[in-house]
Amino acid sequence: MFDRSRSSSPEATSRCQSTCVSQYCRALLNRVRHNRCSLLIGLATLAAVAFLVWPRAKATTGVGAVHLKTRVPDDSVADARSLTGPNLASKVTHLTHDLRNLAEHGVHAILTGRVSPSRDEVLEAQAVLPAAHKTLRFPVCNGFANQRLSVVYGILIAVRTGRTPVLPVFIRDGIQRDETAVTATADNKTPFEQVYDLNFFLHELAKRGIRVLEPQDAPKESAYTRVELASVNGNIVGGINNTYKDVLHVTVDCPLFKLTPGELSAKADEPVIWSVLDAMRPADKAFEYAASMQHAILKLGGLNGKAATKYNFLHLRMENDWVAHCERWSNINDGMVRDNCYNNTETIDVQLRLFAFSTDVPLYVASFWTDVDPERAKKVMSRLVEAGYRVITSADVFPEAMKNEGREMRALVEYYVGFGANRFIGNSVSTFAALALLERRHLGQWAAYYNGGNVPIAPYLPVHKLAWVFTYNSWSAKYDYMLKAAVRSANSIGTLKPFCIFDGNTSSPIGRWLVDQNVTLIRHVPTWRQELIQKAQARMKENVQHSHLYKNPDMLVSTFQRVDLPVVPILDQYTYVLYTDADVYFRRPIHLDDFGLPLPRSVSMSYEFYKMFPYNAGIILANLPTMRRNYKAFLHMMLDNDDGLYYPNFGPADQGIINKFYEKDLRSQMLNQAFNTKPYNDFDAASFLVHFHGPKPHEYLSFLETGKCDFYSVCEQGILRSLCQYAKEWAVFIPEESVATRLSDSCSWLTNPTIMAVFQKRTGLVAQNQAVPDDKKQEFTQRQRLLRRLRSSRKQLST
Incomplete structure (x- = not known):
């Protein structure tokens, strides 16, 4: 995996070049001393580094040519010569090869931030862990992302049942033509270490208290008792612990999605899930493929002889197997709404505009092109080009050697090329895109999905968070106590990611408190602020009776902030967000699917005091792409008002205009009262949140x-x-x-x-x-x- 904790820009590299030789020398001396390498090897390595760095003192990208960046800063500037110069590329390739022969942890690993633990370090980390008395074997199944998640589920089941997991082998080609799971066979398998950095994986999990056995260190397969997970469906952990508690070694079928949402816990399982995902970084060969592709994308996406400084990533599911999958999946007769599998695929250019994908940034489009109908590809790609995007595909940048790799290796490489992108967008029904979205957001990177609706795997991965948004300011101290209850209760249920559109001084006590509570503060000044205040003041005397907000311009603007949900930075990556006022508290974990499918076309709210329209805007489930599409028309209606921002028959302020503009959608799909429960109504034990309305x-x-x-x-x-x-x-x-x-x-x-x-x-x-x-x-x-x-x-x- 790329070094996610670091991000290097060409400027930063350039600035450090005057001291880079001494820094690398010190780092290498420390490494030599740590590994007790011979002095001869150490001197040879130092000389090699000097040879690598000294001729490049005037280059603008320095080490960036061999370091795969996790995220290219918006203000970075790259020199195309440093990325593509044939002489330099040749030097780096041959020198890197030579350095790897010098020591187990060569200079290349240090330069790229990929120092891998030695075998002794792995054993040392595992030595403090309990012995592996009981073990669990499991296979992986299907495509790249499903195999990655199979490892997560297998280890999670092992941890939950007090067993030591055994590493599985991977599948070279996991393409599915029907619902039959694909598992490893003699001619369709790949060792774990050829896919992921084995020592890093074992070491990282050991640091987190999880021992993992390699296959050769586990008991023979004949010593294992086979357990079909379907036989204990709904209570896998309990079933294994109870029925097989005296069995030392258990092997199960592919565990992918076998743990039901009811068995999963956001609080208990999140540390294990992230430990496994973070520990699975690509092996050296895959890493090098990804580095090569990223540099090629930046080169091809550049203009006027200069490489691009960033690129966006579109994972477009339109392969023949995906079309067939969507047809099967959408017609499963189990009462579940499945209405978003192929949505917006052939009009993807429209969705990219809704998610603010700039045509000034090159667009890498990932798909398994050998399985895509040529006419379908031509239709979709033509629209992207006509929309002004500089499109790059794998055919343009795949390294020659990679073309002979299996389908899942290519998917792995593109997955990590996605981590280097400025923006990522994919299909939420695809496990690949859903997992990439999950991991990117975990790292603070922008990620979205283009097909609307829900994320089907979210209930099966409790680390997926629903974006919760509220507005607040630094001058309403008398309401701080309610806000604190709202944030603490949200943090306690563990399924929400809190965002605050904040007005005022972020260094105020409440501002600092919010940051300490892991709330993302968003400073946003609406373009319509002054015009709104002028409209409000025009009929101040007549309309102050409708709402106390009219008395204070800042308070009025603050509450109107919710109409800007679709255009606020950071939030623009989300399809659905839950907006609430600050006077709420959460009683139960909330997931997007809890609101019921199909999800709202635009906004959904519930009634106020009366069980009648217009509705209360204190709680809103908001479809941001739809609101973004309607944004200009909405503002026009909001400000084209001679009643001082009071909307007759709909109510005052932003609540009035939301009810007026979205009346049809609101009437057709009202938000369940379980998401806007009020204390003056009867008690509801099933309520998700309570609103002190x-x-x-x-x-x-x-x-x-x-x-x-x-x-x-x-x-x-x-x-x-x-x-x-x-x-x-x-x-x-x-x-x-x-x-x-x-x-x-x-x-x-x-x-x-x-x-x-x-x-x-x-x-x-x-x-x-x-x-x-x-x-x-x-x-x-x-x-x-x-x-x-x-x-x-x-x-x-x-x-």
Whole structure:
């Protein structure tokens, strides 16, 4: 695998050249000393490095010619001569070959950041681990990405069952023509070490407490008991632990996707999953193929004699086997919606525009071209060229030697070429693209999918995160306690990736706190800010009654930020995001598929106080590509308004315009109330998140203490229904906040049925079908009810 922790730009390399000789000398001396190589080898190696570096002192890319960058910075500048010069390339090739004969860990490995542990270092790391008394064998199956995931699942099952996993062999050609799994055979297999760096893999997992056996170190296959995972489907770990607990050595069939979502845990399994994926870096030959391809892409994608500084990567699934797969997969009659397998493939140029793929950046298009219908390829590629993209394919850059490699080796190389891309986009139904998307986002790299809908493998890989977005600012300190509960509860369920569109001072206490909680802060200034403020001020007096937000321009702009979800940087890689206000807390893990399939065409929201349209924008499941397509028309409707940003029949501010613009889609697919549960409704044990819509916790507390509430009977209905049940859960996330402890304490006696009955009788409170009277339809109109009776009853109850 490439050194993902580093990123080198040509400028950075150029700047260091005055000191690079001494730096490399020191590094090599340390390496020589560590491995106790002979002085003769050390001197020869140092001389070789001097020969390699000294003639290149004036080159602009330095070591970059042999170092495969994980991510090319946007501002990097490459000199085509340093990438393509035949003399230099020849020197590097021959010198690298010579250096590898000098020592086990040669200079080339150091230059590329790929120093691999020695066998002694592997054994030393494994020595502290428990002995391998019980073992687990498993095969891999199908194509490259499925084989990669098979290793993840096999090791995960081994760890869960307390067994030591045995390394499998890989498959040279895993192409599937039907649903029958492809496994390794005598003439269709490849040793692990020819695919991945074996020593690195064993060493990295040992560092994380996982011993892995090589096949020759494991008991003979005749010593193993065969277990068909289908026989313990739904409880694989329990089945193996219970039925086969006294069996020392177990072998299973291909474990790919055999662990069901119900058996997986984001918190428990994530460390193992990432340990395995991060440890699988390509073997030297695959690494060199990928390095060669990356440099060739930059060269071919350049202009005016200069190599490009970056490239984008499109993994386009349109092979004959993929077309057949989509037809089979989409017609599986199991009640599951499968509506996005081949979507947008033949109009991929449109999708690239929606995801802001610049035509100024060369586009590498990956596919298994030998299995693509020529007419289909011509149609799609012609559209890309007509759209202005500088298209490069494997036919342009595959090294000659690589053309004789198996299909899965070529897929492995292209997978890692994808890691060097500025932007990556693929088909989410494809395991290759879904896994690449997962790993790139884990590394902080941009990744998207073009086919819409969901990511089918996401429930089977709990490390897939749903993007959760909220807006906040540095001047609303009185609401900080609610935000903290929201973020901590989100982190506790482990299935969300939090983003905050932040306004104000990021160095403020709340800004620093968010960063400490692993929230990605996004600074974004809307292009429409000033025009929006002017529109609001035009009818300030008339419309301030509709929402308190009209009083403060900054607050108004802050809440309107949600309309920019499709154009905010970083978020532009996501197809769906969950937007919420800050006054929520999460009760259960949430995955994209939990919202039900098919997913919304644009936006989905649920009702407010009334079970009727218009809906509440405090919680939105947003389809960003659709919103991006409609963005200009949306802004035009939003700002072409003479009512001071109040939208008659739809409501005030951004909620009003969202309801107005997307009325048809909203009415056709309303968001389930389990994702916008309110305390003034009946308790819902299956709720995913609770929204303190209307009264906030401190206002409920004030109502209990003073009898005052500015939300009609909403406070009353919250107390009579489910506030206290939710409040006790919510308070756990902010035990340091007095409002949480006081509200929880107040609820302790209110949840007593006898006390509640007395409370209702003394106050005259009766549960209603809805929280707000029929004749009062403005959410924020102030009114005080039952003031004297509540105060009197509170005094009597306290005595």
